[in-house]
Amino acid sequence: MKNKYYYASALILLIILFFGCINRPINPPIDRINSTTYEPANTTLIEKNYTTFASCNELNKVISQSRSREENSWEKDALGAVISTAVSAVSVPTAAPVPLMAADQSAGSRYSTTNIQVQGVDEADTLKTDGKYIYTISGNRIKIVKATPAAQMNIISEIELDGTPREFFINQDSLLIFSNQYGSVYGTQYAGNGAYDPMPPTQMTKVSLYDISDRTEPKLARQLSFEGDYVSSRLIGSEAYFIINSQISRYGTDKIVPLYKDRNIVSDVAGCNNIGRLPNMRPESFVSVASISMRDFEQKIEKKTFLASAQNIYASKDNIYLAATEYEDESFAQKVADYYRNYGSKEVTAVNRISLLGNGSIRYSGSTKVEGRILNQFSMDEYDGYFRIATTSGHVSRGSDNDAKNNIYVLDEELKQIGALENLARGEQIYSARFMGKKAYLVTFKKVDPLFVIDLSDPQDPRVLGKLKIPGYSDYLHPIDENHLIGIGKDTVEAEEGNFAWYQGVKMAVFDVSDVNHPKEMFKEIIGERGSDSPVLSDHRAFLYDREKELLVIPVSVAEVSESQYGRTQANTYGQEVFQGAYVYDLSLEDGFDLRGEITHREENYDRYGNYRYEYDRDITRSLFIGNTLYTVSETMIKANSLGSLRELGSVELR
Numbered sequence: 001m002k003n004k005y006y007y008a009s010a011l012i013l014l015i016i017l018f019f020g021c022i023n024r025p026i027n028p029p030i031d032r033i034n035s036t037t038y039e040p041a042n043t044t045l046i047e048k049n050y051t052t053f054a055s056c057n058e059l060n061k062v063i064s065q066s067r068s069r070e071e072n073s074w075e076k077d078a079l080g081a082v083i084s085t086a087v088s089a090v091s092v093p094t095a096a097p098v099p100l101m102a103a104d105q106s107a108g109s110r111y112s113t114t115n116i117q118v119q120g121v122d123e124a125d126t127l128k129t130d131g132k133y134i135y136t137i138s139g140n141r142i143k144i145v146k147a148t149p150a151a152q153m154n155i156i157s158e159i160e161l162d163g164t165p166r167e168f169f170i171n172q173d174s175l176l177i178f179s180n181q182y183g184s185v186y187g188t189q190y191a192g193n194g195a196y197d198p199m200p201p202t203q204m205t206k207v208s209l210y211d212i213s214d215r216t217e218p219k220l221a222r223q224l225s226f227e228g229d230y231v232s233s234r235l236i237g238s239e240a241y242f243i244i245n246s247q248i249s250r251y252g253t254d255k256i257v258p259l260y261k262d263r264n265i266v267s268d269v270a271g272c273n274n275i276g277r278l279p280n281m282r283p284e285s286f287v288s289v290a291s292i293s294m295r296d297f298e299q300k301i302e303k304k305t306f307l308a309s310a311q312n313i314y315a316s317k318d319n320i321y322l323a324a325t326e327y328e329d330e331s332f333a334q335k336v337a338d339y340y341r342n343y344g345s346k347e348v349t350a351v352n353r354i355s356l357l358g359n360g361s362i363r364y365s366g367s368t369k370v371e372g373r374i375l376n377q378f379s380m381d382e383y384d385g386y387f388r389i390a391t392t393s394g395h396v397s398r399g400s401d402n403d404a405k406n407n408i409y410v411l412d413e414e415l416k417q418i419g420a421l422e423n424l425a426r427g428e429q430i431y432s433a434r435f436m437g438k439k440a441y442l443v444t445f446k447k448v449d450p451l452f453v454i455d456l457s458d459p460q461d462p463r464v465l466g467k468l469k470i471p472g473y474s475d476y477l478h479p480i481d482e483n484h485l486i487g488i489g490k491d492t493v494e495a496e497e498g499n500f501a502w503y504q505g506v507k508m509a510v511f512d513v514s515d516v517n518h519p520k521e522m523f524k525e526i527i528g529e530r531g532s533d534s535p536v537l538s539d540h541r542a543f544l545y546d547r548e549k550e551l552l553v554i555p556v557s558v559a560e561v562s563e564s565q566y567g568r569t570q571a572n573t574y575g576q577e578v579f580q581g582a583y584v585y586d587l588s589l590e591d592g593f594d595l596r597g598e599i600t601h602r603e604e605n606y607d608r609y610g611n612y613r614y615e616y617d618r619d620i621t622r623s624l625f626i627g628n629t630l631y632t633v634s635e636t637m638i639k640a641n642s643l644g645s646l647r648e649l650g651s652v653e654l655r
Helices: 002-020 056-072 074-090 332-341
Strands: 101-104 109-112 127-129 133-138 141-146 154-160 164-171 174-183 202-211 219-227 229-236 239-247 259-262 265-268 285-293 302-308 312-315 319-327 347-358 361-371 380-383 386-393 405-411 417-424 429-436 439-445 449-455 463-470 473-481 484-494 501-512 520-527 544-546 551-560 576-588 592-599 622-626 629-633 637-642 648-653
Touching: 056 302, 127 164, 127 622, 133 164, 133 629, 141 164, 164 229, 174 229, 202 229, 202 239, 219 239, 219 285, 229 312, 239 319, 285 319, 285 361, 302 347, 302 361, 312 380, 319 361, 319 380, 347 386, 361 386, 361 405, 361 417, 386 429, 386 439, 405 439, 417 463, 429 484, 439 473, 439 484, 463 520, 473 501, 501 551, 501 592, 520 592, 544 622, 551 622, 551 629, 576 629
Parallel strands: 429 473
Antiparallel strands: 101 109, 109 622, 127 133, 133 141, 141 154, 164 174, 174 202, 202 219, 219 259, 229 239, 239 285, 259 265, 285 302, 312 319, 319 347, 347 361, 380 386, 386 405, 405 417, 429 439, 439 449, 449 463, 473 484, 484 501, 501 520, 544 551, 551 576, 576 592, 622 629, 629 637, 637 648
């Protein structure tokens, strides 16, 4: 007992010391759009090494054993809390320019689409357009707005949801909405086994498919309900694939498998003997991968459920990869020692591949483990039959006592490692990654921003071609073409004492990588001072860039440091917010960044007492264009401006 109190006290002290050393809160759980067609995975691999539980008794036994280890070991709980909290603070929840543009044949206007990672693989978002209408989330409603002409822009219909809408897809005359709700999926009928007594309410995900052939009167065509949390989704053609993470029941009931409802019929999401046992995943939760057609409202729902975990998702046209960080088992004392001496030394990323076989069919097709943790979806990529993944292992601290390192692993079609580049940028961690065909670009950071150019042309021998070290770092890398990248992150100032740097305003840069051995920063732009921020730093879908129009738009909050208020300012002094809205730039490879103007949805920055007005529901989070009109979107407004002059053309209140 005395030893337990000693360890507990030591843990608390270590937690305080650890978080006291963190300067920057890392953004949480996010390649050139490859024109090369990736051949489908070898179908002989389908279901290889994939097993299911023989019975509900076996499933319950495995879950009970896992739960017993978790609940009965105070040591595991204590360390788990330390690691879970630390990871959330220290690491992140992936030739044609993007976003892709579409042409509205009837209107003759080109329009922007969601900024995605892989060409042909759409990502759900809170804002979409089809060139005539704008679809957006406002509160618990989906608003459909007739966007053109801008001067007559108006809401023509809305869909009210019981829960909280997360994001959605548009596919011709169909709208697919993912929303969360706290409640129960139980109905009057339980497939095959009579009725269950209601259990305590739980987190649910609703998948609602609407027929919007008449935009003025959307009609619910189909609705699914899953016990669990919505993780992510992708749309390929008219088939939408989505991932649900369901916690294992804690109520002592024999009813462990999560429930699912379709057409008012409630059933298990899968029978016990159909629950997958993935070789590289611990039994922490149920993960369901499902598909629904946005074209055929009657098509069967395909789904597979695994006893596993899913934290980050990467998808190509042929495969979905589920990635999760795991920690190898060892004694508690050793875990504590390893964690604080060499954070992440026991971290591995488990990856399981789900193959997409067409018409919504899905199959398990392989698994692997690699050392370290990934940042987000851009840490993974599939190209020419190979899977590439970038990881960070180890701990980064302000002092010199750290052992962080970064790695790239290349795996073949059987997910066997055939190439590796390890121990890159020791003492730093990955802040952004982008795979572009036979090359990869990594940004690591601790004091300065090294941009690494990595050659992947020989999958068995990845190697660094060149690197560039400059102040600051990039959270997101976006391709202009094969030889130029845009980086968006933060500017930094090295601390006078200590081996770290203080982050400052939002920094944008254009990198020239045409000379792969000597990449260079062509242009840079700094927005605001310490405290400035942009949604783009944690969500690539907030980024709007069109090379043909030489247009770049980012939502941003601008902070400025007033010396009259703070006296002599230091590098760690936070500024006060003075603006929130969209910065609109002309961006060319000849002239760099040229601020065209600013757009805000806030009426007054300051009230009559001189206090700044924090109208968060007026914060611009997204933008798009249709023809020569730029639309900016907040929770309560859509505003239209001329792309040329930024003159306001119209607006609509969403509430």
